[in-house]
Amino acid sequence: MTLDLSTNFGGLKLRSPIIVGSCPLTANTQNRIAMESAGAGAVVLPSLFEEHVIAWRIRNGDSATQREKRLLDGMTGMTRKALVPCVETYLAMLNRASVQSNIPVIASLHGGTDGNWLEIAGELQETGADAIELNVHHRPDSDYDEPRELEDQVVELVRTIRASISVPLFLKLHREYTAVSHLARRLVSGVQGLVLYARDPEINIALDSFKLQTTWGLSVPGVISPTLRALMSVYGHCPAMPLAGNGGIGRPEDVIKTLLAGADAAVVVSAVYR
DSSP states (O other): OOOOOOEEETTEEESSSEEEOSSGGGGSHHHHHHHHHHTOSEEEEEEEEHHHHHHHHHHTTOOOOHHHHHHHHTOOHHHHTOSSOSHHHHHHHHHHHHHHOSSOEEEEEEEOSSSGGGGHHHHHHHHTOSEEEEEEOOOOGGGOSSHHHHHHHHHHHHHHHHTTOOSOEEEEEOTTOSOHHHHHHHHTTTOSEEEEOOOOOEEEEETTTTEEEEEOOOOOTTOOHHHHHHHHHHHHHOTTSOEEEESSOOSHHHHHHHHHTTOSEEEESHHHHO
16 A cells, blocks of 8 residues: 655645755756656756855856945855855756756755845746745844834735745744744745755854854754644644744654644755764
8 A cells, every 4th residue: 555645845845754855965857856756856956155156146247235345355165165056057057957856856945134245046946946045143142122013024025025936935943033823824825835844054163263164064863842833833823824944853753743733834955964
């Protein structure tokens, strides 16, 4: 007997609730084929960063604001040497993936809460993205008088990008919000789903140099509790919001728990690497 694992996440019809999250693995054609063959319901491509979009706009004759110039000047080596170094390369990868895949291909955007860089969303849709995942980072806390201002920017950002696309928009949130369940109610008419939560790098202080160190690593198995807590909170307060769990989902049992907590899909990355 074959089990029907199909589900619907924010308008995307998935043959299974398992989504392979944004990571270098999904940039490779053979990897995507293997993931699809293994039963993935969708794949999220590596992120296209705001800095790359700004550089692309400048190459096409647009002017840059002072904030955008500072972003380009301060671009980190990790971003500059990213797996997808420019918009043109990203669009080619997206087009290739959309043609070759029989499952939804989700484009990933990563950047701040203001600026014209979000105009790239329409280009991603035209190139073949079945949906867009938006991973937002914010300006320093000193730029805000209260948390409400930060949430207002997110709502306005969603309104802006929503006006330029017709495919589903998924917002990948970080853990910095004071009341995610209330924010979900404000976003329910603008996004087609929330991904809880975005992964942040590990932070440490080197005692020999007194410099800040950031490192990326695989999620430790068995750390699904914060994800479950967030999902249950948002689902209980705003059941109309489609949800995907992300973080610490490393076993089949974790996927089941994620769905029981109110999610429509489970996003996995570290488990695929392992």
